[in-house]
Amino acid sequence: MRLRNSYSVIPLVILLGLSTAAAATADGEFRVCADPNNLPFSNSAEAGFENKLAAMVAEDLGKQVQYTWWAQRRGFIRNTLKAGKCDVVMGVPSGYDLAETTKPYYRSSYVFVTRQDQHLDLSSLLDPRLHRLVIGVHLIGDDGNNPPPAQALGEQGIVDNVRGYSIYGDYRQADPPARLIEAVESGGIDVAAVWGPLAGYFAQRSAVPLTVTPIQDYKRFAPQQFQFAISMGVRKGDDALRDRLNAFIDGHRPEITSLLRSYGVPLVDRPVTASGGHE
Numbered sequence: 622m623r624l625r626n627s628y629s630v631i632p633l634v635i636l637l638g639l640s641t642a643a644a645a646t647a648d649g650e651f652r653v654c655a656d657p658n659n660l661p662f663s664n665s666a667e668a669g670f671e672n673k674l675a676a677m678v679a680e681d682l683g684k685q686v687q688y689t690w691w692a693q694r695r696g697f698i699r700n701t702l703k704a705g706k707c708d709v710v711m712g713v714p715s716g717y718d719l720a721e722t723t724k725p726y727y728r729s730s731y732v733f734v735t736r737q738d739q740h741l742d743l744s745s746l747l748d749p750r751l752h753r754l755v756i757g758v759h760l761i762g763d764d765g766n767n768p769p770p771a772q773a774l775g776e777q778g779i780v781d782n783v784r785g786y787s788i789y790g791d792y793r794q795a796d797p798p799a800r801l802i803e804a805v806e807s808g809g810i811d812v813a814a815v816w817g818p819l820a821g822y823f824a825q826r827s828a829v830p831l832t833v834t835p836i837q838d839y840k841r842f843a844p845q846q847f848q849f850a851i852s853m854g855v856r857k858g859d860d861a862l863r864d865r866l867n868a869f870i871d872g873h874r875p876e877i878t879s880l881l882r883s884y885g886v887p888l889v890d891r892p893v894t895a896s897g898g899h900e
Contacts, residue, residue: 650687651679652708654701657690660796661822661884670884671711681869713854721857723866725850726877729817730835730889731770734805737830744834746773754811757801760785770814773842799823821885
């Protein structure tokens with residue numbers, strides 16, 4: 622799962638209102654749409670946390686995971702889920718209006734990543750040092766769309782010291798999004814503002830100790846969002862499969878949380894409003 626603008630890097634998904642739960646049950650397969658080169662989420666070696674989660678779900682359902690591999694960019698959903706080749710995308714924003722989404726199974730945030738030996742301790746988008754530090758951000762899509770941190774920096778006139786790294790990168794290389802974190806590691810940039818699961822995973826594996834800190838004071842930049850709840854997605858109308866996945870999530874939250882933490886995913890609680898409810 623990646624982010625696109627204030628939503629997902631998964632191309633604009635078009636999910637058909639066709640139920641495939643019966644077919645999936647009949648053939649004993651848990652059919653998953655996934656990217657073969659998109660760690661920490663998924664890869665063809667099934668080493669991503671979405672791969673591990675899919676295996677957990679399949680075991681619970683008494684099925685075998687069957688993958689349809691396709692790069693998560695334009696045409697991903699059209700060539701996989703919409704084409705009927707698979708039934709589940711393991712990570713989509715909760716409430717995504719083109720999908721039937723499950724209950725969220727985690728919530729994460731955009732973060733700052735810095736070298737520990739620089740002792741920057743950044744957490745605020747309003748920190749005056751951001752006007753002089755070299756900042757890296759992911760650019761998304763062929764049109765170079767800006768993610769929420771880049772938008773917020775731009776609103777403050779912080780532009781000339783911002784460097785863009787394509788989230789798609791060179792797909793011939795492993796883990797294209799990692800180039801941004803590697804730039805922090807090498808000292809090519811001072812700080813990266815990046816989606817938490819990406820940051821936490823690659824920082825955890827860095828040869829140089831890195832600090833990962835959730836971005837604070839983001840509400841000032843509304844309607845830009847910096848925290849997202851993530852669910853599994855199925856085709857609209859596939860309530861049976863959605864409900865089975867919801868039951869799995871409810872029954873395995875501790876195991877899911879443990880899995881996410883093992884991959885360095887920064888987890889945040891859902892904000893509570895003054896009235897005691899949730900946003």
